[in-house]
Amino acid sequence: MSTQPSNRYVDTTPWVDDVDISALERADMDAPAWLLTWRKFRRHRIALISAIFLGICYLILPVAGFIAPYTPNERSADYLYAPPQGMHLWHEGEFVGPFVYPITAEADLSSFQWTYTTDTTTPAPLEFFCKGEEYRLFGLIASDTHLFCAPASASVFLWGSDRLGRDVFSRILYGAQLSLTVGLIGITVSFVLGITFGAIAGYFGGKTDWIINRVIEILRSLPELPLWLALSAAVPSNWGPVAVFFIISIILGLLDWPGLARAVRSKFLSLREEEYVKAAEMMGAKPARVIRRHLLPNFMSHLIASATLSIPAMILGETALSFLGLGLRAPAVSWGVMLNDAQNLASIEIYWWTAIPMLPIIVVVLAFNFLGDGLRASLDPYKG
Amino acid sequence: MTPLLEIDTLTIGFGAAPPVVDGVSFSVMPGKTLALVGESGSGKTLTCRSVLRILPEAAQLRSGSVHFAGTAAPVNLLGLSEREMRRIRGDRISMIFQEPMRSLSPLHRLGNQVAEVLRLHRDMGRAEAKRTVLEKFERVGFADPERAWRSYPFEMSGGMRQRAMIAMAMVAKPELLIADEPTTALDVTTQAQVLGLINTLRSETGMAVILVTHDLGVVANMADDVVVMNKGRVVESGSAAEVLSAPAHGYTAKLFAAAPMIPEVAKPSRALPHDDVILDLKNVTKTFTMRAGGWRKPTLVTACRDVNLQVSRGKTLAVVGESGSGKTTCARVALGAERPDPGGEVLFYADTGDAPLPVHGMSAAERSRFQRQAQMVFQDPYSSLSPRMRVQDALTEPMEIHGIGTRADRRDKAAEMLRWVGLNPDMMARFPHAFSGGQRQRLSIARALTLDPKLLICDEPTSALDVSVQDQILNLLEEIRDRAALSYLFISHDLAVVARIADEVAVMRAGVIVEQAPPRTLFYNPQHPYTKALIAAQPEPDINRPIDLELVARGAGAPTGWPEMFRFDGITAPMLREIEPGHLVRCHA
Numbered sequence: 001m002s003t004q005p006s007n008r009y010v011d012t013t014p015w016v017d018d019v020d021i022s023a024l025e026r027a028d029m030d031a032p033a034w035l036l037t038w039r040k041f042r043r044h045r046i047a048l049i050s051a052i053f054l055g056i057c058y059l060i061l062p063v064a065g066f067i068a069p070y071t072p073n074e075r076s077a078d079y080l081y082a083p084p085q086g087m088h089l090w091h092e093g094e095f096v097g098p099f100v101y102p103i104t105a106e107a108d109l110s111s112f113q114w115t116y117t118t119d120t121t122t123p124a125p126l127e128f129f130c131k132g133e134e135y136r137l138f139g140l141i142a143s144d145t146h147l148f149c150a151p152a153s154a155s156v157f158l159w160g161s162d163r164l165g166r167d168v169f170s171r172i173l174y175g176a177q178l179s180l181t182v183g184l185i186g187i188t189v190s191f192v193l194g195i196t197f198g199a200i201a202g203y204f205g206g207k208t209d210w211i212i213n214r215v216i217e218i219l220r221s222l223p224e225l226p227l228w229l230a231l232s233a234a235v236p237s238n239w240g241p242v243a244v245f246f247i248i249s250i251i252l253g254l255l256d257w258p259g260l261a262r263a264v265r266s267k268f269l270s271l272r273e274e275e276y277v278k279a280a281e282m283m284g285a286k287p288a289r290v291i292r293r294h295l296l297p298n299f300m301s302h303l304i305a306s307a308t309l310s311i312p313a314m315i316l317g318e319t320a321l322s323f324l325g326l327g328l329r330a331p332a333v334s335w336g337v338m339l340n341d342a343q344n345l346a347s348i349e350i351y352w353w354t355a356i357p358m359l360p361i362i363v364v365v366l367a368f369n370f371l372g373d374g375l376r377a378s379l380d381p382y383k384g
Numbered sequence: 385m386t387p388l389l390e391i392d393t394l395t396i397g398f399g400a401a402p403p404v405v406d407g408v409s410f411s412v413m414p415g416k417t418l419a420l421v422g423e424s425g426s427g428k429t430l431t432c433r434s435v436l437r438i439l440p441e442a443a444q445l446r447s448g449s450v451h452f453a454g455t456a457a458p459v460n461l462l463g464l465s466e467r468e469m470r471r472i473r474g475d476r477i478s479m480i481f482q483e484p485m486r487s488l489s490p491l492h493r494l495g496n497q498v499a500e501v502l503r504l505h506r507d508m509g510r511a512e513a514k515r516t517v518l519e520k521f522e523r524v525g526f527a528d529p530e531r532a533w534r535s536y537p538f539e540m541s542g543g544m545r546q547r548a549m550i551a552m553a554m555v556a557k558p559e560l561l562i563a564d565e566p567t568t569a570l571d572v573t574t575q576a577q578v579l580g581l582i583n584t585l586r587s588e589t590g591m592a593v594i595l596v597t598h599d600l601g602v603v604a605n606m607a608d609d610v611v612v613m614n615k616g617r618v619v620e621s622g623s624a625a626e627v628l629s630a631p632a633h634g635y636t637a638k639l640f641a642a643a644p645m646i647p648e649v650a651k652p653s654r655a656l657p658h659d660d661v662i663l664d665l666k667n668v669t670k671t672f673t674m675r676a677g678g679w680r681k682p683t684l685v686t687a688c689r690d691v692n693l694q695v696s697r698g699k700t701l702a703v704v705g706e707s708g709s710g711k712t713t714c715a716r717v718a719l720g721a722e723r724p725d726p727g728g729e730v731l732f733y734a735d736t737g738d739a740p741l742p743v744h745g746m747s748a749a750e751r752s753r754f755q756r757q758a759q760m761v762f763q764d765p766y767s768s769l770s771p772r773m774r775v776q777d778a779l780t781e782p783m784e785i786h787g788i789g790t791r792a793d794r795r796d797k798a799a800e801m802l803r804w805v806g807l808n809p810d811m812m813a814r815f816p817h818a819f820s821g822g823q824r825q826r827l828s829i830a831r832a833l834t835l836d837p838k839l840l841i842c843d844e845p846t847s848a849l850d851v852s853v854q855d856q857i858l859n860l861l862e863e864i865r866d867r868a869a870l871s872y873l874f875i876s877h878d879l880a881v882v883a884r885i886a887d888e889v890a891v892m893r894a895g896v897i898v899e900q901a902p903p904r905t906l907f908y909n910p911q912h913p914y915t916k917a918l919i920a921a922q923p924e925p926d927i928n929r930p931i932d933l934e935l936v937a938r939g940a941g942a943p944t945g946w947p948e949m950f951r952f953d954g955i956t957a958p959m960l961r962e963i964e965p966g967h968l969v970r971c972h973a
Binding site for chain 2: 007008009010011013015016017021022024025026027029030031032033036274275276278279280281282283284285289293294297298
């Protein structure tokens with residue numbers, strides 16, 4: 001330091017004009033965009049946990065039959081409306097391994113209810129990798145080995161049984177297969193439609209944009225629930241459960257695309273103003289190339305986030321339709337179909353466990369929302 | 385005399401990284417202007433924001449103190465409670481921000497926004513507050529203060545908004561005004577007027593000013609004292625006269641060398657011959673239809689009118705004008721992105737003696753060839769490269785579109801172009817967001833060069849860059865022009881930048897060319913009042929050449945206010961007359 005007269009100060013630390021014009025300014029940003037997004041996403045703890053949870057849920061789907069002790073429509077006539085049974089490890093201070101206490105049903109003829117008495121003297125240890133009813137792994141391989149099942153003398157209804165004596169826990173696992181995939185199929189349909197129409201509207205503008213926008217507005221002004229009802233009422237009742245399932249997902253997708261198309265359109269409009277898009281156009285790139293190489297990669301991530309946020313709406317839509325009896329029908333099992341059985345207020349009051357399928361719906365919908373939020377927040381890796 | 389504000393060894397950092405402001409100390413005397421000079425990333429904005437304690441949340445104040453004396457007892461601003469701090473902000477210390485477009489709330493009328501300061505700090509009645517604000521509005525140059533009180537920010541131009549910001553900062557009569565690049569976003573003539581206004585207000589009220597800027601020209605016109613910062617450290621400080629007349633630190637000297645200046649010209653240059661043109665704009669007029677909304681008829685807006693320009697082969701034609709003068713529209717018409725109104729045409733001569741190619745009436749094959757030969761360099765280096773494409777993909781894309789060469793050929797060409805622009809070909813696998821603004825501008829120049837164009841249209845390629853980087857980019861553009869025998873159409877708002885690179889300059893105002901000549905002729909003998917204003921408004925890093933505000937005001941006003949000889953109104957502009965060979969001026973005979 002050298003302070004000269006009249007407050008002049010000149011830094012005397014050696015200074016060289018060493019501007020290396022090839023040096024990276026932001027070495028921390030030297031990574032592909034997806035890696036930058038991941039680094040940010042990692043810091044959203046709830047979103048990360050939700051992602052892991054959903055990942056596990058979807059991994060379980062193809063092997064649900066193995067994990068469930070019963071098959072979905074397996075009836076135990078002796079155990080109608082059985083309450084949830086606890087799984088225990090210790091019996092009278094002694095370790096026995098996982099076991100249940102057997103229960104026996106008795107009709108209460110004064111209140112016309114089934115009352116169950118638990119026999120806490122004889123623990124019935126669970127069997128593992130046991131033979132049970134036949135199911136198909138991945139929907140293809142026939143198998144009858146279950147992860148665990150009740151010994152011959154007892155039953156294992158972890159979350160109780162319903163009015164036909166079917167295991168609620170097993171049915172929730174099977175129901176997930178339909179309830180969780182309905183969202184994926186629906187979102188695929190809505191994605192394809194939304195991107196196509198949104199991109200056309202956003203890129204070409206003018207009349208095309210006007211027409212597509214009006215169509216979107218008309219579709220959005222239709223009351224959703226009656227429309228669903230009308231469309232699903234039009235599904236012939238002699239169709240099999242799988243066909244109904246596909247048709248329901250497609251209906252959900254058909255009604256969901258306008259929201260996505262709008263998101264795509266507005267993103268397109270803002271991206272079109274970016275100079276790299278103008279540069280590509282001025283270099284002679286055709287519209288298809290501009291959309292494919294410049295626009296899509298830059299907003300695909302935003303789309304994935306908004307799709308994640310609209311999957312819950314699909315799941316809830318399926319549940320609502322099935323709950324009203326207009327979606328999937330027995331013998332298909334979905335969470336909505338299960339709740340359909342719990343429509344009666346009186347039965348919920350007495351047999352509260354028939355409403356348990358609400359739990360997975362709530363948890364999965366929340367998880368999707370957290371995940372979508374986290375994705376959206378981490379999509380702009382250049383900020384902050 | 386005790387200083388009004390004393391910053392002592394202030395250190396600010398983010399996270400675990402080394403500090404971005406490192407041991408900065410300086411003091412501001414009452415009634416004086418201190419200029420804080422530095423380039424982006426030098427820490428000057430963080431330093432002045434720490435005075436008001438409006439740092440970003442992640443920033444940590446690691447050490448130091450900020451003592452503010454003023455009329456009350458001296459306090460350490462960094463030790464005050466949030467409540468005490470609120471009493472100081474806007475009342476005793478106020479701030480003007482860089483971006484006038486974003487620093488006013490679009491939902492509130494200007495009057496209410498400005499009067500809020502008085503309601504917060506002065507406990508004033510409605511009527512009295514309004515009177516005070518109207519006085520201030522008149523003081524900062526609103527012709528009709530009542531109207532300004534009622535208007536919303538979006539009804540105003542950038543310069544007017546900045547005046548409103550100044551009124552807001554001044555209305556409580558602060559002891560210290562912090563102006564963070566108050567004129568960077570403004571046109572040069574508006575900048576001169578706003579700087580003049582800040583100067584007058586300061587001498588009237590006796591407040592002190594901290595002026596943050598990257599422009600040594602602004603410093604020379606405004607400051608009593610200068611603090612030069614580089615990479616978070618003060619490298620030089622002292623009185624403006626001393627620092628500017630004899631910069632002692634290498635970095636200050638470098639900033640000085642890079643500052644664009646309008647040269648002193650001893651004699652005009654000869655007329656530029658137009659016998660071998662590459663691009664010829666003939667009678668180009670472009671009218672846009674603005675939808676008025678509701679049931680009203682759409683209005684027509686003429687962006688540019690009767691533009692005749694010739695770009696000579698191997699030369700640079702610069703179009704200079706403020707925002708809204710129609711210069712960018714001209715460039716877009718020239719590239720074929722907009723179609724001129726009937727009667728106008730643009731002709732492209734690919735090679736000397738070739739038949740002219742009408743840019744707006746080409747077949748698909750001709751268009752594809754034209755797109756190869758005419759390329760554009762954009763203004764904003766941050767948005768001109770796609771964040772999802774690696775440098776290599778961005779550079780090879782033009783060749784891919786036109787189907788030139790094999791994959792390996794394209795790669796080699798891209799590497800060669802990177803070397804041309806001074807970058808290392810190792811960069812090809814990286815993504816653009818790791819690079820600085822200057823590096824990205826080099827990348828987009830390299831991309832434009834990959835097709836071996838003949839004509840390059842540069843749309844303000846340096847206006848988003850720091851002065852020293854701007855200097856490098858201009859050097860690079862000159863070097864490339866000579867190396868590849870390119871012709872440039874160079875759009876800019878800055879006469880000093882143009883002075884370096886152009887062979888001919890066309891000055892635009894209100895959609896028409898008002899004066900056209902080779903730069904030396906233009907600076908030697910400017911005729912049009914607007915050109916004179918542009919030249920006079922250019923802040924020079926020379927303390928003995930202050931801006932002549934009167935000259936600026938005369939030329940920068942509306943065309944209706946120009947001297948009789950040049951005056952015009954609406955579409956009745958006079959002819960462009962050749963007053964000497966190669967020197968055209970729009971004036972009445």
